[in-house]
Amino acid sequence: MNTSRGIGPNGQVKGTVLVVEDEQSMGLSLQIILSSVRVAVVKATRSEDAVSILRNAHFDAALLNINEPGMCGTDICRRLRRDSPRLPILMLGDSNDEDQVLKAFEARADDYIAKPFRHLELIARLDAAIRRGRLSNGYGAVLTVGDISLDVSRHLAKKKSHPIHLTPTEFKLLHFLMANLGKAIPHAKLLIHVWGPEYGSELEYLRTFVRNLRKKIEDDPAKPRYLLTEPHFGYRLNESA
CATH class of the missing domain: 1.10.10.10 (Winged helix-like DNA-binding domain superfamily/Winged helix DNA-binding domain)
Incomplete structure (x- = not known):
C-alpha cells in the first residue's frame, strides 16, 4: 500500500480515494492528478489488497481498473459494494465499448471512465461522486x-x-x-x-x-x-x- 496526501493551502485534504491499479505508470499518473487537487491517494496494486485496506479505513471514493488481473475489476467492484454499499466507485476501462461499460454498471459501479481520459473530466466526475456519497452519508446535514x-x-x-x-x-x-x-x-x-x-x-x-x-x-x-x-x-x- 502506498499513500500520497494531497494538501491544500489551508492544510486540509479534500478527500481520500482508494486507487486499485496494477499498471505502475497509470497508478502514478492518477496519484499526481489527484494530489494536485488536494485528494489523498491510497494505492493498491492488487485487487485482493483493496478488500483488506477498505476494512480498516474510510474512503470518500474508489477508482478501479476494470481489467485488473487476479480478481477482475468487476468482481472487486461487487465485493467493495457489498462491504461498503454507499462507497462511490468509479471504474476505468480501456475503451467505450458498450459491453465493457455495461459490465461496469452491472457490477454496480457509479461511473465509468474510458482511457485515455482528460484530467479535468476525471476530477469533475470524481468530485461529483464524492459529493453524492457524502450527502448520502449525512454530510451536509x-x-x-x-x-x-x-x-x-x-x-x-x-x-x-x-x-x-x-x-x-x-x-x-x-x-x-x-x-x-x-x-x-x-x-x-x-x-x-x-x-x-x-x-x-x-x-x-x-x-x-x-x-x-x-x-x-x-x-x-x-x-x-x-x-x-x-x-x-x-x-x-x-x-x-
Whole structure:
C-alpha cells in the first residue's frame, strides 16, 4: 500500500480515494492528478489488497481498473459494494465499448471512465461522486444525538443549544462517530479516517483526542454517556444517550 496526501493551502485534504491499479505508470499518473487537487491517494496494486485496506479505513471514493488481473475489476467492484454499499466507485476501462461499460454498471459501479481520459473530466466526475456519497452519508446535514447536534455544512457543534468550540480534528472525529451512530469503530479505522493512513497505529494520539472531546461533550467526562470505550477494540457513540 502506498499513500500520497494531497494538501491544500489551508492544510486540509479534500478527500481520500482508494486507487486499485496494477499498471505502475497509470497508478502514478492518477496519484499526481489527484494530489494536485488536494485528494489523498491510497494505492493498491492488487485487487485482493483493496478488500483488506477498505476494512480498516474510510474512503470518500474508489477508482478501479476494470481489467485488473487476479480478481477482475468487476468482481472487486461487487465485493467493495457489498462491504461498503454507499462507497462511490468509479471504474476505468480501456475503451467505450458498450459491453465493457455495461459490465461496469452491472457490477454496480457509479461511473465509468474510458482511457485515455482528460484530467479535468476525471476530477469533475470524481468530485461529483464524492459529493453524492457524502450527502448520502449525512454530510451536509444536521446530526443529533441526545443533547449534542452537529451542523456539518456550517461546521457548528452545540450542546443543549449552546455552542461548543471544537478543533477541526475534534469535529471530524465526532462527525465520523455520529455518522456511524451505535457502531463500535476500531481504533485503526478512526485513526486512518481522521488523521490519515500513516497514523493507523498511533493509539495514544487517539486517546488524547477522545479525552479532550469528552471534556467538551460529556456532563461528567469520567463517566461518559456519549463517547463510550469498547475495551481493546475502539470507541462507539451511544445511540441511546
